[in-house]
Amino acid sequence: MPTTTERRAHRPLAALRADQARWRRGFWGDVHQRTRDVTIPTIWDSLSDAATSPGLRNFRIAAGLETGTHVGPPFMDGDLYKWLEAAVARLETDPDDALAATVEEVAGLIASVQQENGYLHTPTAIAARNDEEAAPLADRFNFETYNLGHLITAAVRHHEVTGSTVLLDAARAAAGFLEHLAADKPLELARSAICPSHYMGVIDLYRATGEERYLRLAQAFVRVRDDFDGGDDNQDRLPVRDQTVAAGHAVRANYLYAGLADLVAETGEDELRAVLERLWTDVVGTKIYVTGGCGALYDGASPDGYPWQGEISRVHQAYGRAYQLPNTTAHAESCANIGMIFWSERMLALTGEARYADVIEQIAFNSLLGSVSLAGSEYFYTNALRQVRGLPYPLRRPGDTGQVVVPEPPPSDERLRQRYLSCFCCPPNIARVLATFHERVASLADDGVYVHLYGGSDVDVADGHGARLALREDSDYPWDGRITFTVTDAAGALPLHLRVPGWSSGATLTVNGEPVEVSAPGTYTRVARTWAAGDVVVLDLPMPVRTLRAHRLAEEVTNQVTVRRGPVVYCLESADLPAGARLEQAALRRGTALRPVEATIGDVRVVALEGELVELPVHDGGALYDDLEDGPLRPVPARLVPYFSWGNRGAGEMSVWLPVVW
Missing domain, CATH: 2.60.40 (Immunoglobulin-like)
Incomplete structure (x- = not known):
């Protein structure tokens, strides 16, 4: 008999736990099994193999079990915490003695690195062991608060599932360090609040312990942020209650707004709730891809069109302006899309409005599943909506920021998922979301x-x-x-x-x-x-094949359409075109019927769409501008496949949007 799910005074909907809701069969049942059997184990294989990743070895060096220097980006501690959260979720749904032993060993290792004041950051700890100068919070891009937030969230789940207090004690200590910063060093805290997972973390700790100090700490985070003169890159140019549109780094924005929604669920503040509804509507109405991807631009300018040029700065992974949604160069980092799930599910709990669940579904069936291979072991960091051959510039990928040697990424026209990325933040994030996806049933x-x-x-x-x-x-x-x-x-x-x-x-x-x-x-x-x-x-629910157009201001897809059936967005891959036909020649004639057919990609069953496309008489002469070709529109058979399945048959071209002809 399940226990009663706890509901909060200002959060009318409470998500269900693993003993109350599970994916037992069907589509999501298969994804659950794949996550359990492939995704979580292979990520651990990467993190624990020093020849591939420094993720675990950094902690061993920090604990004095090995010698060496810190390798990898400063936020890599969070990668291990996110994997740990996924592994604990697997223990809750599918107990496993060997995994449980690994989890407890990792938990003990993490706790052993923590300083007495609650601070935990392996780059600083390793530097101290090597008698090198390294002060906490010396650089806002060291991501200490981000790492601590993921530690606290993982620790709460670890305690809830295993009953152990090893990590919960570490979480309390970490929160104590953040309390110290809020009280004594608010400027340092505000400046270091990059990618603020700690907002969600301390609310998790408050809910687990019932201690009001952690709720007050979350409120302090907002207060010090509002007093900090920052920029749109981290959403701290304006006080949060003054923000009217989503701007800046999309992962940081979505994490911030998800954490603020957690705060509203505990305080019931109407003004902050209205701000979040306004910002969410701005994203969904003007800045989200049809696949659910968030953060369109590799680099944006903030504030857009501002007259004072001296105050304009580069913003990485930016939301950009309304309707600015490029396809080939779409960034749409996997973590940003996951952050939108976090934000939307919290808004759903606050309001009970189905529109938030609609967006969770949109992301889940398209960009979330598209970010991991059908085998469950390779990943995208960015999630483009178009891939073309011969791109004359490389698309920036997460760079190797340490000394670990990783395989060279393929050329930009052969973008494929990778088993390991030197910036490994996305794979364990994908794993923890899929491992807990039953909580969204x-x-x-x-x-x-x-x-x-x-x-x-x-x-x-x-x-x-x-x-x-x-x-x-x-x-x-x-x-x-x-x-x-x-x-x-x-x-x-x-x-x-x-x-x-x-x-x-x-x-x-x-x-x-x-x-x-x-x-x-x-x-x-x-x-x-x-x-x-x-x-x-x-x-x-009838599922006709629907042909969708975009808003008139979405310039990159003017006179183009995309195809959706139910919640699934489709794309065209060059592998499904007749010999000799090229992606840029493929168009959809208005009114063309596409019929659902069963297909298999890899070992995964999908429903594809078959029908007749039109081959445009395009001659690629290489000129920037040239005369329009004159010739017949030749019908060609083609198949569209679910967007989440693209890139699983080797290198090739792909497009979600196609020209439409009459």
């Missing part, structure tokens, strides 16, 4: 159970007042829109709320064969009744 509220995502779940919840509802979902979602819920156990009349996706039209719902009125797309349909084991609820 559904939520419990005072007025019932809200089911957000579909794809093979079991849900079993009680409301604390004697009502209980256990459901088994069977579906072939996202390939088929018929979703069947069978009540496996029940007591009382706990209402069921099913999300009707914003992309859907014409949805129907039945309970034991009897029709139930369905609410509008982008809302939850409520079914209230006294449930009994064997009751069957069927939500049917």
